[in-house]
Amino acid sequence: MPERNNRRATTIGGLARASGVKVTTIRYYESIGLVDPPDRSEGGQRLYDKGAIERMNFIRHARDLGLSLDAIRELIALSSNKEWSCAKIDEIARRHAEDIRHRIKRLKALEREMERMIKACSVDKVADCRVLAVLADHDLCATPNHGRSEESKRAKRR
Amino acid sequence: MPERNNRRATTIGGLARASGVKVTTIRYYESIGLVDPPDRSEGGQRLYDKGAIERMNFIRHARDLGLSLDAIRELIALSSNKEWSCAKIDEIARRHAEDIRHRIKRLKALEREMERMIKACSVDKVADCRVLAVLADHDLCATPNHGRSEESKRAKRR
DNA sequence: CTTGACCCTACAGCTGCTGTAGAGACTAGG
DNA sequence: CCTAGTCTCTACAGCAGCTGTAGGGTCAAG
Numbered sequence: 001m002p003e004r005n006n007r008r009a010t011t012i013g014g015l016a017r018a019s020g021v022k023v024t025t026i027r028y029y030e031s032i033g034l035v036d037p038p039d040r041s042e043g044g045q046r047l048y049d050k051g052a053i054e055r056m057n058f059i060r061h062a063r064d065l066g067l068s069l070d071a072i073r074e075l076i077a078l079s080s081n082k083e084w085s086c087a088k089i090d091e092i093a094r095r096h097a098e099d100i101r102h103r104i105k106r107l108k109a110l111e112r113e114m115e116r117m118i119k120a121c122s123v124d125k126v127a128d129c130r131v132l133a134v135l136a137d138h139d140l141c142a143t144p145n146h147g148r149s150e151e152s153k154r155a156k157r158r
Numbered sequence: 159m160p161e162r163n164n165r166r167a168t169t170i171g172g173l174a175r176a177s178g179v180k181v182t183t184i185r186y187y188e189s190i191g192l193v194d195p196p197d198r199s200e201g202g203q204r205l206y207d208k209g210a211i212e213r214m215n216f217i218r219h220a221r222d223l224g225l226s227l228d229a230i231r232e233l234i235a236l237s238s239n240k241e242w243s244c245a246k247i248d249e250i251a252r253r254h255a256e257d258i259r260h261r262i263k264r265l266k267a268l269e270r271e272m273e274r275m276i277k278a279c280s281v282d283k284v285a286d287c288r289v290l291a292v293l294a295d296h297d298l299c300a301t302p303n304h305g306r307s308e309e310s311k312r313a314k315r316r
Numbered sequence: 317c318t319t320g321a322c323c324c325t326a327c328a329g330c331t332g333c334t335g336t337a338g339a340g341a342c343t344a345g346g
Numbered sequence: 347c348c349t350a351g352t353c354t355c356t357a358c359a360g361c362a363g364c365t366g367t368a369g370g371g372t373c374a375a376g
Contacts, residue, residue: 011373013322023323028364043372045323058294065293066268069363079290086289090276093289097272104265107258110224114255118248131244131251132237135219169342171353181354186333201341203354227332317376324371330364340355346348 009039009047019056026056034059034073067096167197167205177214184214192217192231225254 016023029035035055038046055076062072071092078089117134174181187193193213196204213234220230229250236247275292 011323022365024365025363027324032363041372043323045372054294058290061293063363065271066265075290075293089289093272093276097269097276100265100269100272104262104269107224107262107265111255111258111262113223114251114258118251118255131247132216132233135216135223135233169354180334182334183332185355190332199341201354203341221332319376320374322371322373325369327367329366331362333361335360336358338356340353342353343351345350 008049010053012046012048015048015053015056018053019060021056021060029059029069032069034069034076065096066100067092071096166207168211170204170206173206173211173214176211177218179214179218187217187227190227192227192234223254224258225250229254 010018012023012026015021015026019026021029026035030037035052038048038052041047058076059072062075063069067075074092075089117131120131120134168176170181170184173179173184177184179187184193188195193210196206196210199205216234217230220233221227225233232250233247275289278289278292
């Protein structure tokens, strides 16, 4: 193991390897204030302790679950006060779960429409392509009002 | 109806209303070369014909279905030659459908994990919050390898 | 002492737009 | 004809969440 001479510090590359977060991304997180700037070596290189690795793992896991950096920022702030209520944290998680469900629903509708469109296309000239026809004319579409409803409504009233 | 004095042309606002694509977005599409620059009035304002409205509807519908601007650009290029084979168009649609299926799968895994995490959290002090615990320690997570597999692998080997 | 892997900053670019500022064009009413 | 109000113009900055580039400096091993 190369980090022998300093048992409690690793460079940014070590942190990257330990956490699975890329070096550039770690620096980015520091630049936006998501993590605190670490101490530096005499030569100016960042040195991270074990706590930093844990925090980076936390961030990575939360990102993998699709949480926004803002949500993660909030979670970090909430978790720093161990005596506070867990309700806020719970709420962030619930809101995110709801958002995921919403996205699944929408994607499923899109999937159905794409499949329908693809099945309709069995000719071999572009001029007769059903995919293009469906795309060109919403009325040929089985899903009546997919898309952002605001704009759909505005478009409807000619 | 205000567009009385010119039966075959409308301003950018009219196109926006007819297509459901915002004015700024239309200008953006022109700036990236997705649509051709239209003729201008003497005063320099854009004037669009019926064909432009159709093309914008096509783009909007494709965007609503989640296709990328690059994919749409390709579809437009392919559709301009009516004698070509429809296979490429079909392939773009199929690739997109596959991508949608992939995203649904991943989101479903995330949904399960979020639900599991939320259910585990029934205490009321942050110090004992299971949500934070799960986020902090991947080993407490039921889903073994969610997230971007490249980095996961690199992270695995300590 | 050199090599090579690593690290530094600063900034531009990615997608698909949205928002702003400050100006000019057009239309309806008086 | 003037004015008010709505629309449109360009140019550029900003959003998330990074990634990539240029042009250097640091550090440990051989």
